[in-house]
Amino acid sequence: MSAPIRVVVVDDHPLYREGVADALGDADDIDVVGTAADGQTGVAVVTDLRPDVVLMDLRMPGGGGVPATAAITARLPGTSVVVLTMSDDDSVFAALRAGARGYLLKESEGADIARAVRAAARSEAVFGPRIADRVLAFFASSRARAAAVPFPDLTDREREVLDLVAHGLPNAAIAARLFLSEKTVRNRVSDVLTKLHAASRAEAVALARDAGLGPTPA
Template structure:
């Protein structure tokens, strides 16, 4: 932490009004100082390197670079910087993708000011913190299973649909996916359509964002 003892915070959220409110709230917390703010994941990675905050408060669903990928980049390059996720996404796939990417905390946007302050203190001092509802699922997972859910992201998808979504998230076209899976273009279109319907997304970009938030599509683009 800085010489003053304050916890230096970088706030990342793509919604300007929410970000402004969060910056204002954190700025009034004793021992906390906001040193920067970013509106997307790419800017977050750049500012984290430039400002070396103690904690990055990270939204997940953002343009340019989503919060999971930004968390992974920051945690890899600056392991001393703690990432505290603050998001509306409470699905298991988002939680575990963020934890795998290196997040030290995961709060939902319904958290009050006192809970956020405690979480900032905790992750800045090397502890791990989760919202109570999230903590129960994380403990269940590490205890040997997640009751009523699949260990795979998007349990509503079939194995083939999840494979297609992963390839979509890696940037492949339907034709490229068809060649890779040795199926027809029409079969791939049907799989993609089913994925969109099951995930309640309206197009490819939104599906890719959901997939990457859940940890899919993180490998290299297949040749």
């Protein structure tokens, strides 16, 4: 039989913290090895105990859950942090940027929290249903925004240069328009040709105009 999953619960509400610990303690494959009441103490406890999974609240004294998550994931990359919070808002993205592997709301049932712990211990990402909808909607809108921008591999400046090339401007005119040196413009045009896999300036112009850059058709 494999060793139990070692868990630390970090939450500033003692009744909820102990309730989660007790609920998880009923599972044969999960062992709550420690608890903490604030972010700074949580980092210290986790660093000392090196659990497999941390259940982390966000709104706490001592720096809160986001910086605590960032500190834990930086120090202990083998430890997965799952946020367990009341915050049904864009805090999920701050937590994910800090390194959290999952995000659950405190309305979750004990069985759901236990399943999340097991998933996080397997290095899987886990989200509650409403949070999953928010994350999926965000990435769907991000893909839509990327699709709306022609040549997303280009930087904004490179796309600006390509647009002026598609308008038929020579390098000197582009340099004057953008307050750049001619050498810089030549380098930008070369970078654009490379990224577009275009063999010539004329081919880049054709690609740009097909994508809607350059002069508006009459």
